[in-house]
Amino acid sequence: MNALSATNRNFQRAARILGLDSKLERSLLIPFREIKVECTIPKDDGSLMSFMGFRIHHNNARGPMKGGIRYHPEVEPDEVNALAQLMTWKTAVANIPYGGSKGGIGCNPRDLSISELERLTRVFTQKIHDFIGVHSDVLAPDMGTNSQTMAWILDEYSKFHGYSPAVVTGKPIGLGGSLGREGATGLGVVFATEALFAEYGKSIADHTFVIQGFGNVGTWAAKSIFERRGKVIAASDISGAIKNPNGIDIPTLLKHMDNNGTLKGFTGGDAMDPNELLVHECDVLIPSALGGVLNKENAADVKAKFIIEAANHPIDPDADDILSKKGVIILPDIYANSGGVTVSYFEWVQNIQGFMWDEEKVNHELKKYITSAFKDIKKMCKTHNCDLRMGAFTLGLNRVAQATVLRGWEA
DSSP states (O other): OOHHHHHHHHHHHHHHHHTOOHHHHHHHHSOSEEEEEEEEEEOTTSOEEEEEEEEEEEEOTTSSEEEEEEEETTOOHHHHHHHHHHHHHHHHHHTOSOEEEEEEEESOGGGSOHHHHHHHHHHHHHHHGGGOBTTTEEEEEOTTOOHHHHHHHHHHHHHHHSOOGGGBSSOOGGGTOOTTOTTHHHHHHHHHHHHHHHTTTOOGGGOEEEEEOOSHHHHHHHHHHHHTTOEEEEEEETTEEEEOTTOOOHHHHHHHHHHHSSSTTOSSSEEEOHHHHTTSSOSEEEEOSSTTOBOTTTGGGOOOSEEEOOSSSOBOHHHHHHHHHTTOEEEOHHHHTTHHHHHHHHHHHHHHHTOOOOHHHHHHHHHHHHHHHHHHHHHHHHHHTOOHHHHHHHHHHHHHHHHHHHHTTTO
8 A cells, every 4th residue: 555545544544533524534645735746857977867856845834844855767647645644743743833845856865976966956045945944844864965965955046035934944053053953853753652651650670672773763763762761672774673672882883884875784783584574573663664564464473562753654545444453562663753744844933033952951851741641642542542653643633634624625
């Protein structure tokens, strides 16, 4: 099941639980705007190459649309549409005044030089600058992009509209980026896990963890888990997977990754088959890479008691049903990985006010938002007698529906 079908299925389940009017339901599902642009740039050798860029504006009932830009070969309209929709529900679950959007360029950033990436980013910004803005659509980094990408977008956008730091978040600190933004998604994953464990009178230190995907989110989550005396017993990235039943020394692993770029060659654990990682014996599985990694083929073999969705839609709906029947507790992506967009909101607020916060305040506010959102999700679970995924979807969908009706959607 592709990302859009999976997201629509969860949306429709939540709409039925809420008893939404069918016309309102259809209105909320259809994107506000879809943008497709061709980006042609000169390569370093003088030849030309073209890429397709996309920006999907899903919903702005609760505020400016907000969403990342990803550079990846598999970027295509259905995936971008699904991720834009997920952002609408995610910002509503986090209770921050945004709607949802998403964008991307179908390219492999590893195949492009820094100067080619800059030219591509600037051409893309030129093509969409009239459709983004501080109070209309705010961009952020995603897979294959980073703070430097945001700096280029900010600079190019400002050529048309004047200096506008709040048009992008996840910027370098020197251009108005927020302290704490880099680690926000990973730290938010841990705050969300702590909120979940508090329901059972447990803590991070009481559990073993497996982390699939050791990029930005996975590394920051692992670091925070290690600091709380949790035991990460297996991890993977694009180069392979490692395990250590006694717990991986995360600071040593992070130093290895700084020096080598990947997990490969790390001596503090034994190599393992990456396909076995998702079904490895553990208390908590944290998928933090691509979507759809847990499906009907492998879900029945999962041994974790808890799954924390640090990635976007890592579990397809068929796997969701299998895991739920097994009694696995799943913390859904639209809540679990909302730390990044929450601190992006803090960055946007700081840029608009022209008053920056220290990192302690950022992390304090992040924990407050994550903890509050979990309480709101649990209330919806109790009201509708549903699991955490439907608790989150009904919470987000209900907030967006209320805002839409209040604004006079049929007017």
